[in-house]
Amino acid sequence: MKNKVIWLGLSFLIVAMMVLSSCAASGTxxxxxxxxxxxxxxxxxxxxxxxTTTNTGTATITTATTTSATGNWWDxxxxxxxGGTMTLRxxxxxxxxxxxxxxxxxNIYSAWMDRxxxxxxxxxxxxxxxxxTYRPSQYEAGVLAESWEFPDPSTYVVHLRHYIYWQNIxxxxxxxxxADDVVYDYDRLYGLGDGFTKPDPYAVVSRFQDMKSVTAxxxxxxxxxxxxxxxxxxxxxxxxxxxxxxxxENPDAVKLWGDLSDWHHAIxxxxxxxxxxxxxxxxxxxxxxxxxxxxxxxxxxxxxYIDTLKILIITGAPTxxxxxxxxxIDIIDGVSFRQAQDMIKTNPEIxxxxxxxxxxxxxxxxxxxxxxxxxxxxxxxxxxxxLPTLAKTYYSGSCSSxxxxxxxxxxxxxxxxxxxxxxxxxxxxxxxxxxxxxxxAAAGYPNGFKTDIVVDNSGDMDLLQIVxxxxxxxxxxxxxxxxxxxxxxSYVITAQKHDQLAQRASIGxxxxxxxxxxxxxxxxxxxxxxxWLMVSDPTFDAFYPKAMAATSVDGVKQVVRDANxxxxxxxFDISLLQENYFGLSQPWLKGYNAQMDSISASAGPTLLFFYxxxxxxxxxxxx
Numbered sequence: 001m002k003n004k005v006i007w008l009g010l011s012f013l014i015v016a017m018m019v020l021s022s023c024a025a026s027g028t029x030x031x032x033x034x035x036x037x038x039x040x041x042x043x044x045x046x047x048x049x050x051x052t053t054t055n056t057g058t059a060t061i062t063t064a065t066t067t068s069a070t071g072n073w074w075d076x077x078x079x080x081x082x083g084g085t086m087t088l089r090x091x092x093x094x095x096x097x098x099x100x101x102x103x104x105x106x107n108i109y110s111a112w113m114d115r116x117x118x119x120x121x122x123x124x125x126x127x128x129x130x131x132x133t134y135r136p137s138q139y140e141a142g143v144l145a146e147s148w149e150f151p152d153p154s155t156y157v158v159h160l161r162h163y164i165y166w167q168n169i170x171x172x173x174x175x176x177x178x179a180d181d182v183v184y185d186y187d188r189l190y191g192l193g194d195g196f197t198k199p200d201p202y203a204v205v206s207r208f209q210d211m212k213s214v215t216a217x218x219x220x221x222x223x224x225x226x227x228x229x230x231x232x233x234x235x236x237x238x239x240x241x242x243x244x245x246x247x248x249e250n251p252d253a254v255k256l257w258g259d260l261s262d263w264h265h266a267i268x269x270x271x272x273x274x275x276x277x278x279x280x281x282x283x284x285x286x287x288x289x290x291x292x293x294x295x296x297x298x299x300x301x302x303x304x305y306i307d308t309l310k311i312l313i314i315t316g317a318p319t320x321x322x323x324x325x326x327x328x329i330d331i332i333d334g335v336s337f338r339q340a341q342d343m344i345k346t347n348p349e350i351x352x353x354x355x356x357x358x359x360x361x362x363x364x365x366x367x368x369x370x371x372x373x374x375x376x377x378x379x380x381x382x383x384x385x386x387l388p389t390l391a392k393t394y395y396s397g398s399c400s401s402x403x404x405x406x407x408x409x410x411x412x413x414x415x416x417x418x419x420x421x422x423x424x425x426x427x428x429x430x431x432x433x434x435x436x437x438x439x440x441a442a443a444g445y446p447n448g449f450k451t452d453i454v455v456d457n458s459g460d461m462d463l464l465q466i467v468x469x470x471x472x473x474x475x476x477x478x479x480x481x482x483x484x485x486x487x488x489x490s491y492v493i494t495a496q497k498h499d500q501l502a503q504r505a506s507i508g509x510x511x512x513x514x515x516x517x518x519x520x521x522x523x524x525x526x527x528x529x530x531x532w533l534m535v536s537d538p539t540f541d542a543f544y545p546k547a548m549a550a551t552s553v554d555g556v557k558q559v560v561r562d563a564n565x566x567x568x569x570x571x572f573d574i575s576l577l578q579e580n581y582f583g584l585s586q587p588w589l590k591g592y593n594a595q596m597d598s599i600s601a602s603a604g605p606t607l608l609f610f611y612x613x614x615x616x617x618x619x620x621x622x623x
Contacts, residue, residue, distance in 0.1 A: 073124045074297050078590050084617035085308040086589070087330050089320045091458055092485050093280045093313055098260035099245045100188060100200050108311055110608045111285050112167070113247035113268035116145040116158055116182075117239050118610040121296040125593055131355040132513040134411070137235040141296070143610065144177065144248065144269065153229035156238060158182070160220040164292050169267050171252040174290060177269050179216035184251040186214040186224075207237050207518065210548075228548050232556055236515035241607050271304040271613035285309040295614060304613035305591075315484070317458065324350070324584055330617070331585040331592065334506060336460065337398045340582035351592075353583045360404040360511030361460070361576035363453070363467060364502045368534040371449055372500075378571035379428055380439035384474045385467060386431040387577060394466065395579055403429040403575040404511035405568040406519055407560060410578075414516050414557060416564030425568055429575065436474045448475025454491065454498045457482040459505030467576070492532050502532060509533060509573040516560050520544040523572055535572050588622035591615040 090108065097109055119130045120141040128139050142148075145158045160179060168174035187194035190208050199208075210227040217223055226234055240246070249260055250267040257265050263283075266274040271293060272285035287304050295301040312329065314320045321339060323329040325347055333355075335343070340352055363381065365372035372378060382403075391401035400409070407415025418426075440448060455464060464480060471478050478501065483491060485505065492502050509530070512519045520543045521527050523535040543563040550556045567573075585592055591614055 072122075072297065073126075074122075074593070077593060078618070080295065080298060080301055080305055080591065080616045081618060082305050082616070083307050084619055084622070085310055086306045086612060086615060086617060087310040087312060087328060088612075089312050089314045089323065089329050089332055091313075091315055091317075091320070094277065094283060094311075096261065097263045097266050097274075099185075099247050099249055100254075100259060101261065108283055108608065109249075109266065109268070110247045110270075110610075111272045111309060111311075111612070112266055112270040112274055112288075112609065113249060114144050114164075114270045114609060115246045115248070115607075116143060117141065117148075118143045118241075118607055121610075121614060129355075129593075132408075132411070133241065133358050134236075134513055134515050135239060135241060137239055140239050143293075144182075150231050150234075153231055154226045154234075156224040156226070156231075156234050157217075158222045158224070160222065161292075162220055164269050165290060166250055166252075166269055167267055167273055167288055168290055169273070171256050172250045172267050175252075178219045179222045180219075181251055182222045182248065183214045183216050184254075185248045186211070188254065189245055207240070230517075230548050230550070230556075232553055233517045233548060236517055240515055240518075247609075268609075270609040272309050272609065281313055283311040283313075285311070291613075293613065297614075305616035306612070309612055315458075324586075327586060329586075330589045331583065333581065333583045335582040335584055337395055337579065337582070340584065343584060349587050351585045351587060351589075353585075354580050355583060356408070356410060356513065357506060357511075357579050357581050358513050359408070359506075359508040360578040361463065361506075362503070362508030362510050363574035363576065364504070364509055364533050365574065366498065366500060366502075366534050367572060368536065369499060371443065371445060371451075374443045375571055376439040376443040377445065378574065380436040380443070380474060381471065381476065381574050382429055382571055383432045383436040383439070384470045384476070385574070385576065386470065387429070387575075388431070390463075390466070390577055394463065395577065399577055399579045401577065403568075404578055405564040405575075406510060406512060406522065407516065407564050408511045408513045408578060411513060411516070414560055416561050416568065421568070425565075428569075428571070433474055440474060440476075448477065450477045450479075451500045452479045452481055453501035453503055454481045454483060454488065455503045456485050456488040456505035458485050459503060463576070464503065493528070496528070496532060496534070498532070508576070510567075510575050511578040517544070517547050517556060520547055520560065520563055523567065533572055537570065537572075539566060540570075540572075586622075588618040589615060590618050 094108055099109060099113070117140045119135065120139050122141075123130075123139055128136070130139070142161070144160055144164055146161045147159045149157050151157060160177070160182070164177035165174050166172035166177055184194050186192060186208075188196050189200050190196075190211060191198040191200075192211070192214055210233075211224060212227050213225045215223045215225070224234070224238065238246075248269070253260055253265050253267045260266060263274055263277040269292070271288050271291045273288050274283065275286045276282075276284040285308070287307050291303055293303040295303055312323070314323065317339070320329065320332060321335070321343065324332050324343070343350055344352070365378055365381070367373055367378075387403060388401040391397065391399055402409055402418035404418070405416055409415070409417040409419075440446065453464070455461075461482075468478050468480065488504065492498050492504070509522060512522065522530045523533065523537070523540050524531060524544060525536040525541050540563065543559055543566075547556050547559040550559060592611075
């Protein structure tokens, strides 16, 4: 379903981005994405769901499926089948089951809780394959929401479907989902009403700091009022797949138990019901027999297709990959080029899909302490790293050798891509140990210095050792301290106890593919969620309010472009490369066509409910 909006008082274009042109290794499959700018001018309320039956009883799930001979692009994916078990893996223990206590690395609650919107399941991947974190709004479709609009630039109105019901579990007992439920969720998270006066300290509150009120204007309409008149920012926030709190919990359960920290209290409107949880081991979910949803590609087919969703907690990548080889895991993402090549040798039948990493790998210096508070030191560290050689040798030419600033080079129309950099700026990122040593000497370190780096040990330790040798060549001797992902998050991001360098696995500070306006907060003074580099720069701090005050998308784009050049010239962060990752899936997993960033089960699957309800298992092939 395509939903378009009208913005009164200004003409905003919701313009998309992206196409990562990736050099994929032999034996992998690739896709190219192009995005066409779309002017938004009308409101549509059409829906791809073929029925509005409001049955709260024990609905019978269809067991026959629509033929695949529809003449649509998805015919090549085969005919959907019902039944079977899908098995995924996450790399950290599950410690929270309530979006009020959001834990982006450890949540799975999107498996049983729906969102207002999600990806357009009918969109041809040749147009946009949902492989980046940023979802341009013209490629979003309604889930709980049927349509949305802007009656004015600061008011986002959502029209809910009339046939949504909570899972038939006490105390919800299968009652109808209404606008009041949406209001309660947002009031609870952001202290806007329903007895809640303060924002939840654990939630991603900063992204919603300009939300003034959420009101149910009738049983199926919700009005979100914002302090700022910036529809681009509102759409980025409300439709973001990175905000786990977009999943809506059941108010009846919250009122009865106080919160939903106990997994036994998990209740949603989603396609799966949490049946069992074994700490540090696994979670088991079963199909919701009363789920309201149908397959947008085959509207006569009730969802989900699979009977059981099994999520295994496997911390180590080698163990997880061994489980893929043996057929115990159906799909895994975040696989490196080298790991993917090894898999080809042992399991050539496994499907491999290339997709861009959500950010560039970086070395993150604390900008508020010596020696890293000197820009000359940071520039010297950048010049010590030979990016072209890394791309050619370590990554075997499978990714670009270009450095990155704040926004990914591949986000077409946004940021300041490397090919637009002036030569003087490119020279600051070129490999040059002689100039690097001169910069260190000018900064007062003619003999270099010793330092340490705290790292998330689920990352690429081989790459880090190469960086260590590059630094040693200019007399920066870096020792490595490894922490598990949860400990790293607590030590570096939350407590900010590191006093030198840091590196978080798979999530660097540059080459971001997240929502463009959100990127402008990354190095904001005091923004603890991402600024563990402790940057405090008034010039950078001014970019976000300037973007929020912009009255057109072109104005926002100019601000993001200027911020990118400033970040590149200030060397807040040390750029490595934006590698390509691989998704591996078993040949019996069907319906899957490259939506890697959508099902990122290894890092908090915020669209887990959506895609895993629409994938299916080819039982005969699996046998």
